[in-house]
Structures are given as C-alpha cells and as structure tokens.
Amino acid sequence: xxxxxxxxxxxxxxxxxxxxxxxxxxxxxxxxxxxxxxxxxxxxxxxxxxxxxxxxxxxxxxxxxxxxxxxxxxxxxxxxxxxxxxxxxxxxxxxxxxxxxxxxxxxxxxxxxxxxxxxxxxxxxxxxxxxxxxxxxxxxxxxxxxxxxxxxxxxxxxxxxxxxxxxxxxxxxxxxxxxxxxxxxxxxxxxxxxxxxxxxxxxxxxxxxxxxxxxxxxxxxxxxxxxxxxxxxxxxxxxxxxxxxxxxxxxxxxxxxxxxxxxxxxxxxxxxxxxxxxxxxxxxxxxxxxxxxxxxxxxxxxxxxxxxxxxxxxxxxxxxxxxxxxxxxxxxxxxxxxxxxxxxxxxxxxxxxxxxxxxxxxxxxxxxxxxxxxxxxxxxxxxxxxxxxxxxxxxxxxxxxxxxxxxxxxxxxxxxxxxxxxxxxxxxxxxxxxxxxxxxxxxxxxxxxxxxxxxxxxxxxxxxxxxxxxxxxxxxxxxxxxxxxxxxxxxxxxxxxxxxxxxxxxxxxxxxxxxxxxxxxxxxxxxxxxxxxxxxxxxxxxxxxxxxxxxxxxxxxxxxxxxxxxxxxxxxxxxxxxxxxxxxxxxxxxxxxxxxxxxxxxxxxx
Numbered sequence: 001x002x003x004x005x006x007x008x009x010x011x012x013x014x015x016x017x018x019x020x021x022x023x024x025x026x027x028x029x030x031x032x033x034x035x036x037x038x039x040x041x042x043x044x045x046x047x048x049x050x051x052x053x054x055x056x057x058x059x060x061x062x063x064x065x066x067x068x069x070x071x072x073x074x075x076x077x078x079x080x081x082x083x084x085x086x087x088x089x090x091x092x093x094x095x096x097x098x099x100x101x102x103x104x105x106x107x108x109x110x111x112x113x114x115x116x117x118x119x120x121x122x123x124x125x126x127x128x129x130x131x132x133x134x135x136x137x138x139x140x141x142x143x144x145x146x147x148x149x150x151x152x153x154x155x156x157x158x159x160x161x162x163x164x165x166x167x168x169x170x171x172x173x174x175x176x177x178x179x180x181x182x183x184x185x186x187x188x189x190x191x192x193x194x195x196x197x198x199x200x201x202x203x204x205x206x207x208x209x210x211x212x213x214x215x216x217x218x219x220x221x222x223x224x225x226x227x228x229x230x231x232x233x234x235x236x237x238x239x240x241x242x243x244x245x246x247x248x249x250x251x252x253x254x255x256x257x258x259x260x261x262x263x264x265x266x267x268x269x270x271x272x273x274x275x276x277x278x279x280x281x282x283x284x285x286x287x288x289x290x291x292x293x294x295x296x297x298x299x300x301x302x303x304x305x306x307x308x309x310x311x312x313x314x315x316x317x318x319x320x321x322x323x324x325x326x327x328x329x330x331x332x333x334x335x336x337x338x339x340x341x342x343x344x345x346x347x348x349x350x351x352x353x354x355x356x357x358x359x360x361x362x363x364x365x366x367x368x369x370x371x372x373x374x375x376x377x378x379x380x381x382x383x384x385x386x387x388x389x390x391x392x393x394x395x396x397x398x399x400x401x402x403x404x405x406x407x408x409x410x411x412x413x414x415x416x417x418x419x420x421x422x423x424x425x426x427x428x429x430x431x432x433x434x435x436x437x438x439x440x441x442x443x444x445x446x447x448x449x450x451x452x453x454x455x456x457x458x459x460x461x462x463x464x465x466x467x468x469x470x471x472x473x474x475x476x477x478x479x480x481x482x483x484x485x486x487x488x489x490x491x492x493x494x495x496x497x498x499x500x501x502x503x504x505x506x507x508x509x510x511x512x513x514x515x516x517x518x519x520x521x522x523x524x525x526x527x528x529x530x531x532x533x534x535x536x537x538x539x540x541x542x543x544x545x546x547x548x549x550x551x552x553x554x555x556x557x558x559x560x561x562x563x564x565x566x567x568x569x570x571x572x573x574x575x576x577x578x579x580x581x582x583x584x585x586x587x588x589x590x591x592x593x594x595x596x597x598x599x600x601x602x603x604x605x606x
Contacts, residue, residue, distance in 0.1 A: 019043070019218030019238035024159035025252050027260045028167055028224065028231040030267045034259045035252060036160070042141055043237045045157040046212030046220050047084075047107045049149030051165050052130050053115055054104055057096070058173040059133075060119045063274065068097040072118040074110070081109040081148060084195070086187060088114065098188030104179045106192035107211060109148040116147035123147055134161070136272030137168055151216045163235045164269075166209045166222045170233075171268045178559050180208030180224075199223060199246045203253065204598045209233075219245040225253055226556060229263065232256035532606035533587040534567075534580040537599065543568050546577040553579075553599060560590040578604065 022038035060066050076090040086108040088094065096118060102111035116126030123146055130144040139161035145152040170177055179185075183197045194200065195211045205225040212220035219239030225232055234252040239245025537553050540546040550566040564579040564586070579590070584605070591601040 018240075019216060021218075021236075021238040022159040023234065023236045023248070023252060024163045025232065025234045025256045026163055026167065027256065027264070028170060028233045029229075029260075029264055031167065031269065032260075034232070034256045038237075039160040040141060040158050042156040042158055044151055044155070044214060044217035045142075045149055045162060045237075046151075046214045046217035047109075047149045048157070048162050048165075048210055048212040048220050048222055048235075049144060049147070049155070050103050050107060050112050050212075051162070051169055051210050051222065052134065052144065053112045053126075053147045054100060054176075054179075055165065055169055055173070056119065056126070056129060056133055057100055057115050058176050059274065061096075062173075066096060066119060068095065068100075070096045070118070072096055072099060072114055074114055075117055077123065078110050078113040078117060081113050082150070084108055085110040086189060086192070088189070094188050098186070100176075101179065101182075101185045102187040102192055103148075104210075105182055105185050105194045106187065107195050108187075108192070109150060111187075112148035113146070132275050133272065134165075136275060137164060139164055149212060149214070151214045159235045159237050162220075162222050162237075163233055166224060166233050166235070168269055168272075169209065170224060170231075172271055177208065180210065181206075196221065196223075198242070199249065201596070202246070203250050206253075207597075221245055221249050223249050223253065225257075227257055228552075230257055230260045232260060531581045531583055531586075533582045533584045534564075534578050534604045535582065535587050535591050535594075536602040536604055537577045537579070537594070539571065539574050539576055541574050543570075543575050546575040549577045550579070553577075553594065556597065556599075557590060557593055560586060560593055564590075 020038065020041060020043055022041050022043060023036065024033070024039040025035040026033055057066075061068060071093045072095070074088045074090055074092045074094065079088050079090045079092075084107050086099075086102045086106065088110045094114075096115070099111040099115050099118075102108040103115060113123055116123050120126040120129055126147050127144050130147070131142075134142045134144065139157070142157040142161045143154055144157075145155040149155070169180075181200065183194045183200060185192055196208075199221070200206050200208075203223075203225060205227040206223060207226065208224045209222050218237065219242055220235075220237050221239070222233070222235045224234075232253050234249055234256060236245055236249050236252070239248060538546070538549050540549065546568045547566070550568070554561050554566065561579055563581070565581045567578045567580045569576040569578055579587075582590070584603075587603045591603050594601040
C-alpha cells in the first residue's frame with residue numbers, strides 16, 4: 001500500500017499536466033480532410049512554430065530582402081535561447097543558409113531567433129510578420145509571439161492550422177522542401193542531425209516535416225509521406241513520448257493512404273499575397289481605415305493597419321500642355337492685309353501677259369539684230385537653193401504623223417552621218433545669232449510632227465552562251481523638212497569615228513553549278529567527364545509503364561536526379577527504365593535515397 005501511494009505521488013503531477021491531444025490528416029493533393037480529432041483546439045505548437053519561421057525566410061529570399069549567403073550577426077538575445085540550440089555566441093557572424101539548416105534539421109532555437117532578427121530587425125517585429133502571414137494562409141486560430149516556439153503566453157495554434165502550414169511549405173517552396181528530409185547537414189559551426197530521423201527511416205515514403213516538444217505542448221509532429229501518386233500530411237499534438245507519437249502518426253498515415261483515392265487532380269493551395277505593415281498616423285485617413293478594419297474610430301496603442309501596397313495600375317503620364325498662341329495685334333493684321341492686296345495686284349498683270357497669244361515669226365524678225373539678219377539671210381538663200389534642186393514632193397498638211405527618221409535624229413544617233421554640204425562649224429561667239437536664225441527657219445518651214453517611238457518589250461534572254469550581232473547599215477533618210485543648212489548651223493561637225501563591225505554580247509546563260517564536295521563527318525570526342533554511370537529503376541512490359549516510372553521517380557528524388565537523363569531501353573521481354581549520364585557518386589547517392597523510400601534501384605556501371 002505504501003509503494004502504491006508513493007507511485008501515485010510521483011506520477012500525479014505528470015498526469016495533472018499532461019498535454020491535450022489533437023490530430024488532423026489531409027490528402028495533400030486536394031486538401032481533403034481524411035481524419036480529425038480535436039483539430040481546432042488552440043494548443044502549444046512548440047517547435048512546429050519553426051515551419052512558419054522558415055516559410056517567411058524562404059519568402060524573404062524570394063522577394064530579395066535577404067540571400068542565403070547574407071552574413072547574420074548573432075545578438076545577445078538570440079544566443080541566450082535555451083536548447084535545443086546550435087551554440088551560437090553573441091557577435092558571431094554566420095551565413096543565413098546555415099541558420100536555416102540548423103532550424104529545419106536540429107530545431108535550434110538560437111538559429112530560429114537569429115533568422116527572425118535578420119529579416120525584421122527584432123523578434124517582436126518578426127512575430128508580427130508571422131501573424132500577418134498566418135492570416136494570409138488561412139490559419140485563423142493561430143497567434144505567434146516568438147520565432148522558435150518556446151512556451152509563451154498567447155503563442156498558440158491548432159492541429160488544423162499546422163497541417164495547413166505544412167501543405168503550403170511543400171507546395172509554395174518545393175525548392176527548399178528537401179531540407180526536411182535530410183538526416184544530417186552542415187550547419188557551419190557543426191554538423192547537425194535530424195530530430196525526426198527515426199520516423200524518416202522507419203516509415204515508408206516519409207520525407208518531413210517538423211517535430212516539436214515542450215513540457216506544455218507534449219511531443220508534436222507534422223509529418224508528410226508519399227506513396228505512388230498519394231501524399232498524406234498528418235499532425236499530432238500532445239504525444240506522450242517520441243515513440244508513441246511516431247507510432248500514432250504512422251497509424252494516421254496508414255489511415256490516410258487507405259482513404260485517399262489513387263487518381264485525383266492536384267489542387268495546389270493559392271500562394272498568399274505579401275502584405276506589408278503600415279504604421280498608423282493620427283490623421284483622418286488613418287481613422288477611416290481603422291473604422292473599416294475594427295469597426296471603431298479609436299485604436300489601441302501599437303495597433304497597425306495592414307495595407308496591400310502593391311501597384312495595381314501604372315498609367316502613362318499625361319502630355320505636357322502646350323500654351324495656345326496669342327492672337328496677332330490688330331495693326332499687324334492690317335499690315336498683312338495690305339501686303340496681300342499688293343501681291344495680288346502685281347500677279348494679275350503677269351497672268352494676263354502669260355495668257356496672250358505667242359508672237360508671229362515676223363515679230364521675232366523685228367527683234368533680231370542686223371548682223372543676225374544678214375547671217376540668217378545667207379543661210380536662207382542656201383536653203384532655197386537646195387530646195388530648188390531637190391525633187392518636188394506633194395504638199396502635206398501641217399502636223400502629219402510620220403515614222404521616217406528626221407535628219408537631226410539620225411545625226412544624234414549616228415555621229416558618222418556627215419552634215420549637209422556647205423555647212424560650216426559654228427563659232428562660239430555667233431551662237432546667239434544662229435539661234436535666232438534657227439528660230440526663223442523653223443517658223444517658216446512646214447511643221448511635221450514626229451510619231452513617238454513606242455518602248456519595246458524586253459526580249460527573252462538568248463539560250464546560247466555567245467551571240468554575234470552584225471552591224472545594221474543605216475537606212476537612207478527621207479527628205480528633210482528642215483533645211484540641212486539650219487541643222488548644220490545648230491551643231492558643230494564632229495569627225496567620223498570608226499564603228500565596230502561586230503558587237504559581242506556577254507554570256508547570259510547560267511553556268512552549271514560546281515559539284516559540292518561531300519561534307520566531312522567529324523565525331524565529337526566525349527566530354528562527359530566520367531558521367532557514364534546510370535541507375536535502373538525497374539523492368540516493365542510496356543514503354544508507357546517504364547516512362548511513367550521514370551517520371552514518378554524523378555519527381556520524388558529531383559535533387560539527385562536533376563542532372564541525369566531519363567532513358568527507356570528495349571530489352572528482351574520488356575523495357576528497362578534507366579537514369580543515365582551520372583557519375584558513380586551521383587548514381588550511388590540516388591540509389592541509396594530511392595531505396596530508403598522503398599523504390600527499386602540498381603546502379604549500372606559503364
């Protein structure tokens with residue numbers, strides 16, 4: 001009896017302070033709830049809090065607020081956090097990537113606090129951002145006070161909210177999710193081991209996510225596992241020990257895989273919109289916003305208003321206004337009107353003069369100087385002598401069309417045609433007088449209109465390579481209607497130039513294309529750098545099944561298989577599904593990771 005009483009005294013405090021239990025299970029592909037128990041009770045989340053700390057860190061990296069290589073100076077507050085911890089010292093600098101590894105894998109409290117201070121400047125400011133992000137994610141019953149999850153007043157969450165957070169970590173930042181499946185990692189100052197390595201090794205398909213423990217919370221775990229096309233996320237609050245908690249999570253996982261459909265359309269959760277914090281100002285706009293948010297015109301001290309300040313529209317700037325021209329003064333207008341009337345008066349007589357008929361040849365004769373008249377008289381006498389000796393022709397009406405070339409045309413085309421007899425070269429100093437005489441002679445002679453020569457159509461190119469063209473003799477010119485003396489007087493005589501008897505045209509035929517030399521085939525020397533290893537993930541009866549297995553395997557092990565190539569090889573009796581183009585180390589590592597997930601894998605050497 002005494003022993004029993006002593007046992008009751010020892011275990012009574014433990015039983016009195018046992019943490020409440022809660023769990024929640026969903027199909028991660030759709031968010032469908034498969035099981036729940038006390039899922040909306042606000043409990044202590046413990047280090048499950050670090051999922052939110054890491055989520056915001058990934059978000060800050062994506063937004064460019066910080067980088068993985070940013071150096072973080074450890075504050076006294078961060079270094080003073082209780083275990084589990086990395087052992088950071090005040091004033092020490094360390095890269096953000098190592099803090100993330102320590103928080104995700106070892107669940108180091110000092111690393112989580114340092115992450116929050118690096119992003120927002122202080123842990124309280126980071127806690128405010130955690131709460132804004134939780135609200136944006138739909139975690140309606142969660143409030144955070146710190147970045148590491150140590151027990152604090154008001155730091156509470158639910159199994160449902162933590163499962164929602166775990167699903168967002170998986171889908172919103174898949175490039176970082178592999179952190180939660182690493183059993184060990186380099187944290188800069190030490191190599192750390194995963195707090196959940198036992199469950200990861202024991203349960204088939206498990207790849208995360210986060211453990212948590214405090215005396216007030218009990219043993220918590222948000223876990224994720226994939227088998228085939230199914231992925232289940234389960235959360236347990238208030239476990240009695242690590243072993244019982246892991247056993248309960250495994251039981252819930254099996255329940256989830258049994259209920260979840262094999263084929264279902266994946267419905268990823270919507271990414272939340274980042275919401276910045278804007279401090280309240282004591283003005284009318286702030287009071288209006290406060291009333292819209294809280295329903296009251298007064299706000300307690302420290303209250304903030306959250307506004308989405310992202311730019312929605314970027315309108316084009318309006319063009320700069322151009323000032324209108326000032327009206328002209330009245331005196332300027334009067335002056336302009338007078339100038340216009342003067343110009344019109346000057347233009348009208350010129351127009352009337354231009355409209356008058358042209359003067360007759362007699363009028364031109366009166367304007368010719370005496371010397372020009374004497375020269376023109378001599379030229380006219382010679383023209384009359386030639387006309388008298390020429391054969392008379394029937395009179396033709398003026399402007400009769402003819403196709404016979406005129407003397408001046410022949411002289412312009414063929415320089416070998418000699419000018420009319422008796423004509424002399426015209427001196428340069430008598431050019432004006434001869435021009436006047438020419439005008440008189442043309443006016444007195446009968447007018448003949450020359451028919452324009454139509455443009456000939458281009459003839460087809462000759463088919464032979466070389467063509468010899470005989471020179472065509474010039475046809476005898478018809479009797480000129482303009483005196484030859486006048487023609488000779490208007491242009492100086494040029495010596496006859498010898499004409500070629502034959503004109504040789506260049507070849508127009510297209511030359512035969514030269515035969516192209518055959519292209520030389522150059523075989524490229526392999527520069528694979530030893531990537532001649534591969535892994536085999538199964539032998540299948542159809543190519544479709546082999547390709548399907550390759551795709552599924554690549555998705556679940558994207559880190560080690562990212563640089564490899566998927567290849568289906570036809571073998572006797574089926575098809576092999578291979579990942580090729582790997583080094584020996586890459587192939588061995590990939591096979592170990594796949595075998596840990598119960599996936600068939602064989603390393604194939606060169």
